[in-house]
Amino acid sequence: MAFESFFAAQSFLLWATFIIALIMGVVVNKTNFCTMGAVSDAVNMGDTGRMRAWFLAIAVAMVGVAVLEYLGLLNPGGSFPPYRANQLIWAENILGGLTFGIGMTLASGCGNKTLVRIGGGNLKSVVVLLIIGVIAFFMVNPFPGSDQTLMSVLFYDWIRPLSVTLSTPQDLGSVVMGKDAAGARLGIGLGLGLLLLVYVFKSADFRGNFDNILGGLIVGLAVLAAWYVSANVKIDLDGELHSLSGYVQQWDFLADSAAGKPADSRPLSTQSFTFINPMGQTLGYAAAGFKSNLLTFGVMALLGVMAGSLLWSLISRSFRIEWFVDFKDFTTHVIGAILMGFGGVLAMGCTIGQGITGTSTLAIGSFLALGSIILGSALTMKVQYYKLVYEDEASFLKALLTGLVDLKLLPERLRKLEAV
DSSP states (O other), X not given: OEESSHXXXXXXXXXXXXXXXXXXXXXXXXXXXXXXXXXXXXXXXXXXXXXXHHHHHHHHXXXXXXHHHHTTSOOGGGOSSOTTXXXXXXXXXXXXHHHHHHXXXXXXXXXXXXXXXXXXXXXXXXXXXXXXXXXXXXXXXXXXXXXXXXXXXXXXXXXXXXXXXXXXXXXXXXXXXXXOHHHHHHHHHHHHHHHHHHHHHHOHHHHTOHHHHHHHHHHHHHHHHHHHHHHHOEEXXXXXXXXXXXXXXTHHHHSSSSTTOOSOSGGGSXXXXXOHHHHHHHHHHHHTTSOGGGOOHHHHHHHHHHHHHHHHHHHXXXXXXXXXSSHHHHHHHHHHHHHHHHHHHHTTSOTTXXXXXXXXXXXXXXXXXXXXXXXXXXHHHHHHHHHHXXXXXXXXXXXXXXXXXXXXXXXXXXXXXXXX
């Protein structure tokens, strides 16, 4: 996909992103694809249908990326964010994942679900989006008149030194085979993907549920499509091909004038869907007066999902205005949004950004973040459940210990409340 000018190439990328995200928004709303709901169904009801749909999306994206990379059609090594960086920020992946998992449970959905709920008329999710956007923006951008960010003030000095610098990129193929990683990435990607597919379709109930299959398939293909498009949009200058990010880095040499130069080259790198950092990008875009040089893949992805969800809500006549039930409901969502903002940036992604996009690159940090998100969400649900059932008898500590026992993370002898 080669274009004669930067602006034609950029426009194609942005609109292609919007269309792919719109399709995903329609399908996610239609099928009720929900990662928090997947954890809730599994923990509270023993129903793995939506969890299998999530794993189907992971499998589709993982197999697709493995094949595209082997064919030379995709190189996730220089992606934004840098999933395969040789610096493994394991503590941030785990702490961020746990924090995000707790937050998404309190706020009634992950980043993607927040956008889908907004498209369906949920005004609570608008509040959640705004809070996440503010925190995500200032986690990576300095406060006005300062060179400090929330990340540098609260986290960087104590958590970044815990990171481990590897001798290779952190994807499983590189860790196993070093410089000869191409074949290993293909083999591991196909192997893990096929194992997930076997698990997913082993369930007769899942095989009989059209919506779960459709949701998982389309979300996985949407992630794969975004990877492919962002990796293959090029500018052709007299037979010499330039990537969008590469062109911006050489703007003064290649462009005729400074007009229209994007504010940053990184958001034009190879990438796919993630939704927490783009909420911050969207807030910055709006606060700056919708300047075109701040319009990014992430902004268009966010707008596309909301538009797709709104479209399906109108078609299905399911659009409903919803507001907080009471002050407690408001407070719970605000706390959840704050945790999602911090956690999503720390973990370098959400249930889609790390859970599907990141894991499709086979990055170790993505698997750590995914597991931590699931654990944080599941444990929060257990604590909420025991607090609800036992009321005053269940302290937070008792509910927490019992939840950990239920999840097989502590021995039975440490149970403080009778299982219900």
